[in-house]
Amino acid sequence: MSYFNYSRFFKTVCVLPRFRSFSFSAHLNCSKSDPPKRNLKHLIDGSATFTEKDPETDQWHTPVYPKKRLQSEKSFRPRVDPITTSVILFPGQGSQYVGMGKSLLEYPQVKEMFDCASEILKYNLLDLCINGPEDMLNMTVHSQVAVMVASLAAVEKLRAEAEEMINNCVATAGFSVGEYSALVFSGALEFENAVRLLKIRGEAMQAASDAEPSGMMTVFLSPEAKIKQACKEAREWCEQQTLFDAECKIAIYMFPDCKVVAGHLEALKFLESNAAKYGIKKLKYLPVSGAFHTKVMKPAKQILQKALKAIPFEVPLIPVHSNIDGSPYANADQIRFKLAEQLCKAVRWEQIMHVMFERSKGMKFPNVFECGPGTSMKTILRMNNRIAYENCKSVLA
Numbered sequence: 001m002s003y004f005n006y007s008r009f010f011k012t013v014c015v016l017p018r019f020r021s022f023s024f025s026a027h028l029n030c031s032k033s034d035p036p037k038r039n040l041k042h043l044i045d046g047s048a049t050f051t052e053k054d055p056e057t058d059q060w061h062t063p064v065y066p067k068k069r070l071q072s073e074k075s076f077r078p079r080v081d082p083i084t085t086s087v088i089l090f091p092g093q094g095s096q097y098v099g100m101g102k103s104l105l106e107y108p109q110v111k112e113m114f115d116c117a118s119e120i121l122k123y124n125l126l127d128l129c130i131n132g133p134e135d136m137l138n139m140t141v142h143s144q145v146a147v148m149v150a151s152l153a154a155v156e157k158l159r160a161e162a163e164e165m166i167n168n169c170v171a172t173a174g175f176s177v178g179e180y181s182a183l184v185f186s187g188a189l190e191f192e193n194a195v196r197l198l199k200i201r202g203e204a205m206q207a208a209s210d211a212e213p214s215g216m217m218t219v220f221l222s223p224e225a226k227i228k229q230a231c232k233e234a235r236e237w238c239e240q241q242t243l244f245d246a247e248c249k250i251a252i253y254m255f256p257d258c259k260v261v262a263g264h265l266e267a268l269k270f271l272e273s274n275a276a277k278y279g280i281k282k283l284k285y286l287p288v289s290g291a292f293h294t295k296v297m298k299p300a301k302q303i304l305q306k307a308l309k310a311i312p313f314e315v316p317l318i319p320v321h322s323n324i325d326g327s328p329y330a331n332a333d334q335i336r337f338k339l340a341e342q343l344c345k346a347v348r349w350e351q352i353m354h355v356m357f358e359r360s361k362g363m364k365f366p367n368v369f370e371c372g373p374g375t376s377m378k379t380i381l382r383m384n385n386r387i388a389y390e391n392c393k394s395v396l397a
Contacts, residue, residue: 082364086165087356088158088185088371089381090151092176094286095374096143098132100397104153107160113191117149120195125149138287140206144177145198150397151181151372152191158369158395165367171328173321173352175377176252176292177201179342186316188335193311200307204300205343209290211299216251216262216286217271225279227259233274234267241266251293253350255383262291297343304343308336326351353384368392 104110114126128137129146137143151174159166174182180198183189189197221227231248238246248263248271261271268285275283290296313332320329322338324345329335359365368391370377375394382389 082366084164085168085170085366086369087366088155088169088172088182088369089377090172090174090178090181090185091147091370091372091374091377092174092178093140093143093147093292094288095372095376096129096137096147096150097373098134098137099130100146100150100373101126101129101153104150104157104397107153107156110153110156113149113153113156116192117145117195120192121145121199140209140289141199141202144202144205145195147177147373148181148184148194148198151178152184154371154373154395154397155185158371165369169318170366171319171321171356173356174323175349176323176342176347178372179320179323179339181372182320183313183316183329183335186318186320188314188316188320188329188332189311197304197307197311201300201304201343204303205290205292205297208297208300209288212291212296213265214247214263214291214294214296215265215268216260216288216291217268218254218258218260218284218286219271219275219280220282221257221259222279222281223257225281227261227278227280230271230274230278230280231261231263231267234263234270237270238264238266247291247294247296249294250346251291252347254380255350255353258383260286262294262296264291264296293342293344293346295344301340301343305336305340308340311336321352321355323347323349323352326355349380350384353381353388357381357385357388359387365391369395371395371397373397 101110101114111126114129118125125146128142129150137146155166172182172185174180177198180189180194184191184194219227227250231250234248235246238244238248243264243266246264246267248261248267250259251262252260254260261268271278271280272283275281313335315331316329321327322329323342324338324347326348329338357365357368365388368381368388370381370392373396375396378389378392378394381392
């Protein structure tokens with residue numbers, strides 16, 4: 001099931017002239033007794049020549065050399081006005097809330113999407129999204145797939161209200177698990193397979209989180225903050241407390257003065273106790289049960305890698321920017337590799353926003369849509385690019 005409103009394959013039909021097989025002797029009507037001069041003369045006389053009075057104006061005339069073309073006419077493709085195009089962003093885990101999806105049931109395909117996902121998951125996803133309970137919806141094993149389906153349901157709302165913004169989408173990206181929403185939207189991943197992958201991903205990440213007490217916190221930094229040094233010293237402090245091989249690192253680059261740090265709980269407590277020393281102005285624990293995008297997720301990565309090998313991927317119809325380096329995916333193997341790597345590597349959302357929205361002064365910006373629950377993507381965009389933020393609309397799930 002694909003929710004991108006284009007056919008994957010575009011066929012170019014080239015009409016080539018058909019040539020019948022023939023023998024030179026029959027075509028020239030000559031025999032072995034014919035003298036060579038007659039054969040040559042017959043060939044020349046029968047060849048295509050300009051016999052018109054003014055061959056330059058004849059409709060079949062082809063000049064020996066093409067006319068010189070002006071440099072200004074170099075491109076045959078019409079320029080596209082950016083304001084007629086769109087960029088679509090998808091939120092990640094943590095944006096879910098009880099009641100999401102209810103307002104979208106009036107739009108085509110939305111109910112079918114939830115039913116399809118529920119059949120694969122073996123529980124009623126729509127009921128969980130609309131009625132909760134909240135603690136169950138917030139579990140990693142449930143929230144990831146719930147956010148993806150709700151986000152793609154929001155795409156159907158956008159399609160119904162402004163279909164041209166779907167058809168004219170020039171780029172997309174998803175925050176952490178939102179990357180799966182972007183890949184489905186781009187035609188690179190089938191909806192059903194995305195549900196299967198996120199079921200496995202969520203279960204594996206939940207198990208990895210349960211195995212090691214860990215978490216994540218948002219840190220707001222002063223200009224002189226030394227967050228990498230803080231993480232290093234937090235790991236060293238843990239080793240002194242006999243917690244060897246402790247993790248503490250930047251897991252998500254949000255915007256210049258804000259990062260998400262993930263690691264073992266003891267390391268995070270060290271940062272909390274020494275915040276002022278490292279220039280941390282404010283910190284807030286996230287409602288997640290594990291250190292996502294760190295080496296704590298290595299067991300989950302190994303499980304996901306096996307699942308990814310069994311899933312077919314296509315080249316995206318529109319650019320999908322990868323979480324781990326900001327570059328668009330080029331092929332199926334790259335998608336598989338980077339989706340697995342994403343579990344243990346930092347999400348470089350700040351860098352992705354620069355790649356997608358950096359413009360020279362005076363250049364126009366595309367329309368930006370955040371499709372999914374909440375307005376977190378729009379809020380982060382405001383801190384990365386104010387002009388892009390002003391062109392951003394939230395299509396709520």
